[in-house]
Amino acid sequence: MKRNILLVEDNEKSRKMLVALLNAIDDDLVIFEADHVDIAYKYAMQYTISLFILDVILDTSVRDDASGIDFAEHIRELDRYRSTPIIFITALEDPKLYAYSELHCYQYIEKPYDSEKLMSKIKEALGIEKANGKTRHIIFRKSGLIFPLRIDEIVYIVFRKPMIEVCSTDGTHKFAYQPLKTILLKLDKSYFIQCNRSTIVNINYIQNIDLTSGFLQMKHVGASLPLGGGYKKNLMSELIHD
Helix, strand or coil: CCEEEEEECCCHHHHHHHHHHHHHHCCCEEEEEECCHHHHHHHHHHCCCCEEEECCCCCCCCCCCCHHHHHHHHHHCCHHHCCCCEEEEECCCCCHHHHHHCCCCCEEEECCCCHHHHHHHHHHHHCCCCHHHCCCEEEEEECCEEEEEEHHHEEEEEEECCEEEEEECCEEEEEECCCHHHHHHHCCCCCEEEEECCEEEEHHHEEEEECCCCEEEECCCCCEEECCHHHHHHHHHHHHHC
């Protein structure tokens, strides 16, 4: 089912980052972008919006601007949008109480925001359930940009300071180093497991295991990964259990 999202954010870089997050959530989302309220009103009147994502400050040339809240006030006056979820994303803290009590704001996210938390709140607002109760994407950042990768498409991750290498079915990506334990917490532990000190593999992509030479052959990417002796027993028990 197609659902329309209206994203109102004057900063182009921030807006594009948010669009990338929204595109990673669901293929059926239609995203309308606006950098000021005039365009936003046109979209709101022409289409039926399922979720508003609003920045509070939309005109930095105006002192104490709060155009986003003004827009929300007008939207709430329309019968069709009296209960439509609104998520505010802003660096301001002052409007928080008003946004909740008067505008019935669904969520108020302060900048700089946590991408995964924001994705979770957007899914809640839209009524999108997470697949099997697990997050469908893991978020990485590179050069100020957001890269959401589907967890079920990740084949393996190699940790080599100062970078980590994420190999997925759509190619290999390199990001700034994060501890292995930190990444594991964000992944589905039912499918990801260490095969050596510096590598996590998705067991769904293991093609075969050479126990004699100690290597894993991975599907789709044609990679052979070393199987550490201390990890062999745990890996085999997971595969047999699976």
